[in-house]
Amino acid sequence: GGVDISLAIKVGVQYSLWGGSVINLGTKKHKEKYFDKIDNLEYPGCFAMTELHHGSNVQALQTTATFDPVTDEFIIDTPNDGAIKWWIGNAALHGKFATVFARLILPLQGKGGEPADMGIHAFIVPIRDLETHAVLPGIEINDCGHKIGLNGVDNGALRFRSVRIPRDNLLNRFGDVARDGKYTSSLPTINRRFAATLGELVGGRVGLAYSSVGVLKVAVTIAVRYALLRQQFGPPKEPEISVLDYQSHQHKLMPMLASAYAFHFARAYLVDMYSEMKKTNDEDVTADVHVLSSGLKSYITSYTAKSISICRESCGGHGYAAVNRFGGLRNDHDIFQTFEGDNTVLLQQVAGDLLKQYQQKFKGGTLSVTWNYLRDSMGTYLSQPNPVTARWEGEDHLRDPKFQLDAFRYRTSRLLHSVAARLQKHMKTLGGFGAWNRCLNHLLTLAESHIESVILARFIEAVKRYSFCAVT
Incomplete structure (x- = not known):
């Protein structure tokens, strides 16, 4: 990522999003079938969650996956233009598979024989022929066009027209459909299943927080080195002094340098918590990681985005030269504030969890947190x-x-x-x-x-x- 953020994002889509969804939302049969070929890039894929009309509000996605009990298949459909999967990395050029998030519809199982909407589930959908790379029937793929940055990532739009996939292509860790169409889940409600599904995908936020610190380090290093070498003005009849000797310049750069160190240790703490979550699968630790990753991703990416511009200004006209990287860093990093959760939405999740813990404390209950992170914080607050x-x-x-x-x-x-x-x-x-x-x-x-x-x-x-x- 320090060399080419686009490459880092494409690798992240392949292994963290596409591969991660198969590993974390699927079961043994999916791991045995897909793991090795995802790992060696024989199965390049993408992560089709975001739609044209729905990004942060995942529960309102409109793409449908309707079970056909006659053929034992799911039928994937895009019901309207607003449901087109949009900004899907690796889709426009390279992806052969997509993890598609869609509403699971079971016919005749709702009230009065109406179809039953079981909420958002994830499905493996082949989108291109493995041999010829031709787009498969019923699937329409378009490029999302030139972007402000990250133009090394092939963001595409996906539309599905009655695309049939085997029942086994449902990633069924949290909910499954039997041959007779009966739905089963270890989690009793749609909201619990949805929370568990998204909880397994926090790795993307962890990765973005981690990467954003790396971008900040690069930008601050360039700006501080320039400030030490560039000389400008000084006392009369004496050599010019380094720009960094000016108090105003120190006030620009030193807080960012200190923050880069602070963020480095915060992200290490987050990674330790995430590792613990993956080892234990403890629900409370998962909830804690969800809150902390949301907060750090939001705070660090917003801070870095502002800091890159300050670093550019601190290097004067030379900072405007493309070779000095500020333009590329700024444009490629800017979207970090939006994907894997809009920063304003993520901060609301943090506030909501703090209020939940606050309310439980005043009701006399125990805090449902095992990590010192929130338990100690709440006690202190x-x-x-x-x-x-x-x-x-x-x-x-x-x-x-x-x-x-x-x-x-x-x-x-x-x-x-x-x-x-x-x-x-x-x-x-x-x-x-x-x-x-x-x-x-x-x-x-x-x-x-x-x-x-x-x-x-x-x-x-x-x-x-x-x-x-x-x-x-």
Whole structure:
């Protein structure tokens, strides 16, 4: 990714999205049939979730997969233009298969003999001939066209016209259809199955947060090196000084340099949690990873996108030359704020989970979190004193990492208490959705404050750990 972000995204689609969906949403039969050939690129594929009219709201996807009990097949259909699968990486040129997310429809199994909609499920759909690479019958593929960046990724649009696939092509880890058309699942509701399905796909967010830190490191390194070498003005009749010696330039670059370090340790923590989730399959750890990956992906990618522009400005006219990479980095990274979840939507998920834990705590229940990440945070938020009134304001205290972390957590505590009170007040007149919308900016600030507290805690921990190692 540090060399070519487009290549990194194509690899991510192949192994994390297409391959990951088969491994994580399928069962033994799918792994045995597809794993090796996905791994060696004999089966290049894509991940067909997003539709023209639905991106973040996955539960409202319109593509259908209707079971035909006569032929023991699913029929994949695009019912209207808004349901065309859109922005599908690897689809326009290279993909031979697609994991298609569609509404599972079972005929005659609803009320009054109506079709039953079992919610969103994932299906393996061949889209090109394995030998000739010709597009298969019933499938229409178009290129999404030239983009702002990432033009090394072949984003395509997919339309399905009564495309038949075997019943075995349903990725059936969380829900299955028998030969007689009977539906079974270990999870009792559509919402539980949907949550479990999306929970297995958080690896993409982990990868984006990780990659975004790498992009920030590249941009900041270029800008800092330039600032050290470029000389401009200085005292009369004396040599010009480095641009980095100017206070204004330090205020631009040094916070970004420090943030690159802080984000590095936060992403390492996220990867450790993700690894633990994959080893244990613990539901509580999965929920924790979902929240943290949503928050870090959103916060880091937004910060990096802004920082690339500041780095470009910091290099003056030379920063505008394509050879110095800022344009390419900015354009290729910009979409990181949107795919694998729009950043504003992801921050709302973080705020929603904080409020859920807050509510459970006040009901006297135990926190349903096994990781220290949220359990300790919530305990701190509910009891955090005001660190400014509790301490002297001398330099030693202001530079004390414990004071700084207390201050961050106190801010989050105040935001959490106040937004909970506001929501409760507005729900009486506006209802749940209206109250949420009325308090939306407050909720986003809460989520960002929480993530900043987490990043700072991990940074302080890492500094202590490495300082101890250096001493010993």
